[in-house]
Amino acid sequence: MKPSIKTYKSEDFRKEYLNDDPELNRLFEKSIVDFFCLRVEDLIEGVLKPIKPSREESHTIIYITEGSYKTKIGFEEYTVEAGNVLVIQAGTVFSVEHIITKNKGFTCHFHPDLLEGRFGNRSLVSEFEFLEVGHPSVVNVDHHSKGAVDNVFERLVREFRSVDKPNPQIIQSYLYALLSELNVLFGLNSYKERNSFIRIVSKLKSLAHTHAQKNLKVSDFAELMNLSPNHLNKAVKAITTNSASQLIDEVKMIESKYLLYQSDLSISEISFEMGFSDPSYFTRFFKKKEGIAPSEFRKMIEKS
Numbered sequence: 506m507k508p509s510i511k512t513y514k515s516e517d518f519r520k521e522y523l524n525d526d527p528e529l530n531r532l533f534e535k536s537i538v539d540f541f542c543l544r545v546e547d548l549i550e551g552v553l554k555p556i557k558p559s560r561e562e563s564h565t566i567i568y569i570t571e572g573s574y575k576t577k578i579g580f581e582e583y584t585v586e587a588g589n590v591l592v593i594q595a596g597t598v599f600s601v602e603h604i605i606t607k608n609k610g611f612t613c614h615f616h617p618d619l620l621e622g623r624f625g626n627r628s629l630v631s632e633f634e635f636l637e638v639g640h641p642s643v644v645n646v647d648h649h650s651k652g653a654v655d656n657v658f659e660r661l662v663r664e665f666r667s668v669d670k671p672n673p674q675i676i677q678s679y680l681y682a683l684l685s686e687l688n689v690l691f692g693l694n695s696y697k698e699r700n701s702f703i704r705i706v707s708k709l710k711s712l713a714h715t716h717a718q719k720n721l722k723v724s725d726f727a728e729l730m731n732l733s734p735n736h737l738n739k740a741v742k743a744i745t746t747n748s749a750s751q752l753i754d755e756v757k758m759i760e761s762k763y764l765l766y767q768s769d770l771s772i773s774e775i776s777f778e779m780g781f782s783d784p785s786y787f788t789r790f791f792k793k794k795e796g797i798a799p800s801e802f803r804k805m806i807e808k809s
Contacts, residue, residue, distance in 0.1 A: 539616035
């Protein structure tokens with residue numbers, strides 16, 4: 506029986522994976538519950554061991570300024586390069602197999618209640634969709650936003666390390682500023698990604714029409730487009746909600762209907778023309794997609 510994935514409270518996670526450092530303990534003890542913001546280099550040397558697949562009740566935002574960082578979120582592995590921000594949403598399953606101690610940057614950790622509860626505004630928080638499980642996890646900080654993002658992280662670290670207990674209102678204000686900057690970046694990233702996906706779908710449709718007479722699979726089209734089958738499927742689903750295989754079949758149906766309507770070829774000849782080795786396979790394929798057999802479709806067209 507596989508061990509269940511553990512969900513940690515912040516304090517329990519620190520006890521499990523961080524050294525018992527007196528200075529860090531002092532900072533955590535005086536801080537707001539389930540909040541901290543530190544430089545990566547100040548925290549990472551205290552990590553005791555690789556992190557097994559786990560969940561946390563809090564959000565974690567990691568901003569790498571030097572080096573790179575690898576983590577798995579769900580089943581997908583991410584490499585976070587310098588200039589990237591990684592968001593590990595509360596409730597997300599994540600793991601880290603190798604701890605690299607040469608990285609620099611910032612890590613900010615906060616419970617949703619800090620924004621949504623006593624000090625927060627629930628309607629504002631709902632705007633930050635990237636904090637929801639399943640949304641994109643990595644975004645690049647462009648040169649236009651770098652100054653603002655760096656500045657907010659510096660202020661959060663300063664407030665966390667202050668002699669007095671961090672002020673919740675100040676922390677909240679800085680967090681909103683940071684999340685607003687990231688919201689813009691994720692929005693730009695989504696816009697660029699969508700445009701890229703639209704181009705991929707357009708190219709696939711064109712290739713599917715060109716090669717409609719061949720019995721090509723999704724992997725064949727992916728190779729023609731220099732993409733992985735997974736990325737091709739992701740693009741098609743994002744734009745059409747269908748899989749790449751369904752889109753290819755739709756194009757094959759369009760070409761089949763064209764031949765049934767415009768040519769004098771027999772059903773058998775059309776089936777071979779469309780890449781089917783057996784006319785009965787073609788009939789089953791057509792009926793599954795259209796609800797009627799190709800012979801019935803031809804008769805219906807002739808009557809109209």
